[in-house]
Amino acid sequence: MKNPIRTSMACHAVLAAASAGLLFSCFAGEANAQENRRRRAAQEGKPVELLPEQVAGLTKIANERQLNVDDLMAAAKTFTPSGRHDEYVLFSSGGQSGQVFAIGVPSMRLLRSIAVFTPESWQGYGFGGKDDHVIESLKVNGTPVLWGDTHHPALSETKGDYDGQFLFIGDKANARVGVIDLRDWETKQVVKNPLTISDHGAAFVTPNTEYVIEGGQYATVLGYGYAPPEEYKKSYRGMVTMWKFDRAKGRIDLANSFALELPPYWQDLADAGKSASDGFFFINSFNVEMATGGAEKGNPPFEAGASKRDMDYLHIIDWRKAEAAFRAGKVKKINGFPVIMLETSIAEGLLYFAPEPKSPHGVDVTPNGQYMVVAGKLDPHVTVYSIEKVKAAIAAKKFSGSDEFGVPVLDFDAVKEVQVELGLGPLHTQFDDKGYAYTSLFLDSAVARWSLGGEYATMHPEQPWKLVQKTPVQYNIGHLCAAEGDTVSPDGRFLVSMSKWSVDRFLTTGPLLPQNFQLLDISQTGTTMPVIYDLPIGVGEPHYCQMIKADKLKSWKVYPEVGWNTRTQQLDANAPKQGQEGVTREGNKVLVKMTAVRSHFLPEHVEVNEGDEVTWRITAVETAQDATHGFCIGAYNINLSLEPGEFEEVRFIADRPGTYPFYCTEFCSALHLEMMGYLHVKPTAGHAAAVPTTGTSRDSK
Ligand code: CUK
Ligand code: CUA
Numbered sequence: 001m002k003n004p005i006r007t008s009m010a011c012h013a014v015l016a017a018a019s020a021g022l023l024f025s026c027f028a029g030e031a032n033a034q035e036n037r038r039r040r041a042a043q044e045g046k047p048v049e050l051l052p053e054q055v056a057g058l059t060k061i062a063n064e065r066q067l068n069v070d071d072l073m074a075a076a077k078t079f080t081p082s083g084r085h086d087e088y089v090l091f092s093s094g095g096q097s098g099q100v101f102a103i104g105v106p107s108m109r110l111l112r113s114i115a116v117f118t119p120e121s122w123q124g125y126g127f128g129g130k131d132d133h134v135i136e137s138l139k140v141n142g143t144p145v146l147w148g149d150t151h152h153p154a155l156s157e158t159k160g161d162y163d164g165q166f167l168f169i170g171d172k173a174n175a176r177v178g179v180i181d182l183r184d185w186e187t188k189q190v191v192k193n194p195l196t197i198s199d200h201g202a203a204f205v206t207p208n209t210e211y212v213i214e215g216g217q218y219a220t221v222l223g224y225g226y227a228p229p230e231e232y233k234k235s236y237r238g239m240v241t242m243w244k245f246d247r248a249k250g251r252i253d254l255a256n257s258f259a260l261e262l263p264p265y266w267q268d269l270a271d272a273g274k275s276a277s278d279g280f281f282f283i284n285s286f287n288v289e290m291a292t293g294g295a296e297k298g299n300p301p302f303e304a305g306a307s308k309r310d311m312d313y314l315h316i317i318d319w320r321k322a323e324a325a326f327r328a329g330k331v332k333k334i335n336g337f338p339v340i341m342l343e344t345s346i347a348e349g350l351l352y353f354a355p356e357p358k359s360p361h362g363v364d365v366t367p368n369g370q371y372m373v374v375a376g377k378l379d380p381h382v383t384v385y386s387i388e389k390v391k392a393a394i395a396a397k398k399f400s401g402s403d404e405f406g407v408p409v410l411d412f413d414a415v416k417e418v419q420v421e422l423g424l425g426p427l428h429t430q431f432d433d434k435g436y437a438y439t440s441l442f443l444d445s446a447v448a449r450w451s452l453g454g455e456y457a458t459m460h461p462e463q464p465w466k467l468v469q470k471t472p473v474q475y476n477i478g479h480l481c482a483a484e485g486d487t488v489s490p491d492g493r494f495l496v497s498m499s500k501w502s503v504d505r506f507l508t509t510g511p512l513l514p515q516n517f518q519l520l521d522i523s524q525t526g527t528t529m530p531v532i533y534d535l536p537i538g539v540g541e542p543h544y545c546q547m548i549k550a551d552k553l554k555s556w557k558v559y560p561e562v563g564w565n566t567r568t569q570q571l572d573a574n575a576p577k578q579g580q581e582g583v584t585r586e587g588n589k590v591l592v593k594m595t596a597v598r599s600h601f602l603p604e605h606v607e608v609n610e611g612d613e614v615t616w617r618i619t620a621v622e623t624a625q626d627a628t629h630g631f632c633i634g635a636y637n638i639n640l641s642l643e644p645g646e647f648e649e650v651r652f653i654a655d656r657p658g659t660y661p662f663y664c665t666e667f668c669s670a671l672h673l674e675m676m677g678y679l680h681v682k683p684t685a686g687h688a689a690a691v692p693t694t695g696t697s698r699d700s701k
Pocket of ligand 2: 664668
């Protein structure tokens with residue numbers, strides 16, 4: 001049991017600070033909401049002064065709830081009063097959910113999910129009937145693949161700083177990249193990699209979002225080819241794809257995108273250079289052993305075969321040279337997609353390797369672009385490379401040899417700046433505004449803070465390149481994310497530990513554990529770096545996230561005009577206007593023009609014949625921010641979200657006769673339940689209305 005809090009002089013100041021946040025939450029039950037608001041307004045902008053009886057009340061609550069002073073401080077740092085907005089937004093991968101989550105910081109409140117690779121009904125994503133554009137975009141080799149494994153979100157950047165315009169996210173399971181427009185927080189494009197089915201270093205962007213880069217992972221025969229494992233070295237290859245981004249269109253420009261062939265090592269995490277290292281990007285690798293596994297045949301399993309050698313290769317790619325080679329046509333088409341082959345990359349001097357210790361995982365470039373920090377999961381050190389040394393070694397041809405495919409390998413000692421011992425299982429690194437780096441330690445379950453050198457050495461009181469402290473996290477941290485922590489100008493202040501198995505941190509939710517996003521206060525220098533909030537994530541295994549200052553986001557509150565097509569992001573001439581509602585027919589093609597407004601659809605009855613091809617257009621003729629409607633026809637698997645001004649079109653074949661109520665799925669008004677209508681599908685002659693079939697429940701077999 002924790003020590004009870006006494007209201008001593010020493011903790012009085014702490015309590016006073018803490019209660020700025022706690023007071024209203026603690027006493028909220030006593031005052032009605034109006035009184036609460038009045039007091040808040042009266043207090044806004046004024047220093048908190050606690051009366052002795054309020055201090056006593058706070059102390060009592062703290063003791064009843066067994067909260068210590070650190071807990072009260074943590075509450076004061078994170079509690080965000082009703083109606084007040086967060087300072088940062090964390091865009092997190094959603095792991096196997098296939099989505100992206102947006103979370104406010106420091107409150108750690110979930111703001112919304114953004115559907116990307118998985119249809120999600122609340123957002124009307126993927127429930128638009130026949131030829132639904134979402135389902136179409138999610139097809140892999142013609143088959144809808146309606147989930148993804150999202151790993152790495154990347155915010156668009158201008159001059160190496162988040163600009164708040166777009167968000168990109170990779171799907172590791174299917175090698176796809178999603179593009180989200182942050183004006184309306186909707187996925188606008190999903191591109192499928194034409195070369196491979198497995199990626200990991202996706203997505204990350206060059207400093208002005210010229211390219212969205214998708215690094216591969218498990219080598220395959222590029223272009224979906226086949227070869228047996230015995231032909232691994234000959235036929236399997238790695239790749240990295242440079243997707244050209246057209247900012248004006250908000251789309252990846254497929255015609256100006258290309259890839260680089262890489263040796264069949266397993267490429268891992270990647271990062272783009274910036275400032276001093278602008279023009280380069282870096283990719284880790286493992287399994288340079290080119291192990292082919294086969295434990296079932298008595299061969300060494302992958303985990304052993306892929307970890308034999310002491311060194312793997314950091315891939316150093318000069319992307320401006322790669323772009324020039326692509327523009328000069330020095331490519332081969334694989335599956336119709338232009339690829340710069342290995343021998344071209346070597347001849348053009350655009351690909352180099354640097355040895356890196358023991359199957360590393362993350363590579364992260366410091367804000368000034370000077371250093372690349374590589375964390376080897378089987379090595380207790382981070383290895384820091386200097387871009388100046390890399391450039392000098394390339395110019396002086398300081399190679400220790402070449403790999404089996406002829407790629408020059410830079411001399412390790414010539415490019416290494418320093419190695420810093422941090423602890424067990426270092427994975428990923430982020431940066432702050434005080435010259436510190438933060439590295440996740442998966443096996444230690446800790447966040448390590450360490451001091452940078454070079455031009456950062458004068459920013460902190462410690463010796464350069466030294467471990468400063470470790471904060472334990474619960475448990476097994478993967479990525480971590482500091483506020484604007486991988487831009488040219490990090491903010492410091494907050495860091496999120498993406499801790500994996502939460503084990504005992506929350507109530508038991510059955511054997512499947514939520515992950516644990518833990519907020520750390522990194523605002524003070526030195527050895528204080530407490531965990532101040534735990535957020536269970538019970539909807540997937542997030543991998544990476546990026547934290548952007550909220551005021552950089554210029555999101556729309558409603559669509560700019562009524563009749564807005566959210567795919568083209570412009571007014572759509574097909575959007576029915578008020579007064580144009582009705583049903584027209586040409587042969588068996590039926591066109592429904594509908595408007596939705598509080599609290600009715602028009603028309604309210606739509607009659608079609610069995611077998612008709614129905615095109616159903618709806619405009620939400622609303623301009624108020626709180627006037628979202630839904631539209632569903634249950635048995636036809638149709639569900640839309642109609643945000644104010646939005647135009648949607650769905651198509652379906654009316655192949656099941658019967659009477660189908662359609663209704664609004666958002667509780668939009670007092671008469672929301674009345675916002676409905678009927679779709680009447682008249683059976684063709686001699687054909688009875690369909691008898692509903694009864695489903696079989698999962699456990700009844
Ligand atoms: S991650 Cu994708 S395996 Cu460390 Cu970037 Cu989790
Ligand atoms: Cu519109 Cu409910």
